[in-house]
Every structure is written in C-alpha cells, then in structure tokens.
Amino acid sequence: GGTAAAGERLGELLREKGAKKVVVSDLSREDMAEVIEDAFRYPRMVVCAASYDGGVFPVMHDFLHHLQIKNYQKRVLGIVENGSWAPSAGRVMREMIGQMKDCRIVEPLVTIRSRMKAADEEQLSLLADSILA
Secondary structure: OHHHHHHHHHHHHHHHOOOOOOOOOOOOOOOHHHHHHHHHHOOEEEEEEEEEOOEEOHHHHHHHHHHHHOOOOOOEEEEEEEOOOOOOHHHHHHHHHHOOOOOEEOOOOEEEOOOOOHHHHHHHHHHHHHHHO
C-alpha cells in the first residue's frame, strides 16, 4: 500500500496546487482499458510503481507496453518508484517512456522506500510543481 499512498498524496498535492482534473488509478484493481483511455485523455501523467524482481511491478510494465504499442506520444510524465533496498522501477519506467515519441519526463524522479516519510512529501510536492509547469 505504500505506492498507492504516495499516488493518493500526489493527487491531493496536485489538487491543492490548482490542477483542475486529477484522476488516480490503481492498475492492480481497475480495468486496464479504462486506465489506458485516461492516459490518452490528458496531457500529463505520473506513473507510480513498486520495484519487482529487478524491474517494475508487472501491471505497470503491461500498462506502459500498451501505451507503447498504441503510439502514446507528446505528453509530460513524472515518475514515482517504490523499493525497499534496491529500487529499480524508476529506471525501467524511464526506459519504456523514453521509447515513446515526444514524451518528456520531468524531475525529480521520486523514490519512496516502502512507506512515505517527511522527506518524500517534499519530493512529491516538487514533482507536482514540475508536472504542472
């Protein structure tokens, strides 16, 4: 639940900073087709995922693969990764997004170590500022 909590908190921060429409989706629980539809509906997106076996959690890998094959392009993205001892999700998501045409990744790449801490809140706030700029 640490990744979901970070995603929810980022959604709150985006709303507090003036974002008119914020959609937070849980790829493990929601219909993949609807989440993909939302990705194409909006010009900005933040992907949040846990590290898994030296890569990224499988449903996020599947989601990003679907975006690649559907020619997802011309978007601004942020990345939040979660990993206890060797975070790898951010690297994999950055590589997959890097293969998409005209997709720009904003900084900072936020790394959560299992559960959010005070320093993570500050990093999420900086990411919210970057995604809204």
